[in-house]
Amino acid sequence: LRAKQDAFEPKAALWLQDHDPLLRCITPPAKGKIGNEQIDVYGYRDKDDEMTVVIGECKLRREGNESKWISVEEVQQLRRKVIAARNYEEKRNPKKYRSYEGILISNAEGIEDQAREFIKSEESFSIRILRLTIKKGWERCEELTIVRGEWLL
Known part of the structure; x- marks a missing residue:
């Protein structure tokens, strides 16, 4: 499943970019770690001179286990990662104003x-959930294919 999770992260980033033309996902800084946090999807949305830093946390459920809903612990984990990214960005360029968004995918x-x-x-940034x-059959196939996406929140 680890290999499938590793394949899911870039596909999720591509899906986000395809559906949000202003968003550019990059390879996360420092080999994916910011602070002590492992970041799955890291991107910037530039709109009307406002930069939004977008942090994505991927939670892939095994096939047949999709009915295990997103838990508060998973959202808290995403929140920690957004805060780590905010600290990283503000150290890197303290004068630049940015907003932050966390997406649990x-x-x-x-x-x-x-x-x-x-x-x-949550009051300091927005958190959204993307399903x-x-x-079907992705665990047994070579290719993991995203059929569709919908915003649950």
């Missing part, structure tokens, strides 16, 4: 109520 079918409440309570549906 998964093939899970839903979000636990506690996780929803946690997301609503990517993967072509």
Whole structure:
């Protein structure tokens, strides 16, 4: 499954770029680590002179386990990564104004109520949940294909 997770991250980044023309995903700095956090998707959205730093956290569920909903712990993990990225960006260029957005990207079918409440309570940046549906049989195939995406939050 590790290899499939590694394949899922760049495909998720490409899906985001394809559906948001202003977003450019890059290879995360320092071999994927910012602070002590491993970053799956790192990108910048430049719009009207405002830069948004976008941090994606991928949570791939095994085939048949998509009904395991996004948990509050998974959202808290994403929040830690966004804060680490904010600290990294502000050290790198303290004068530049940026906003921050966290996206939890998964093939899970839903979000636990506690996780929803946690997301609503976040005030310093936005957190969104993207569900990517993967072509059936992906665990047994060479290719992991994203069939469609929908924003759950």
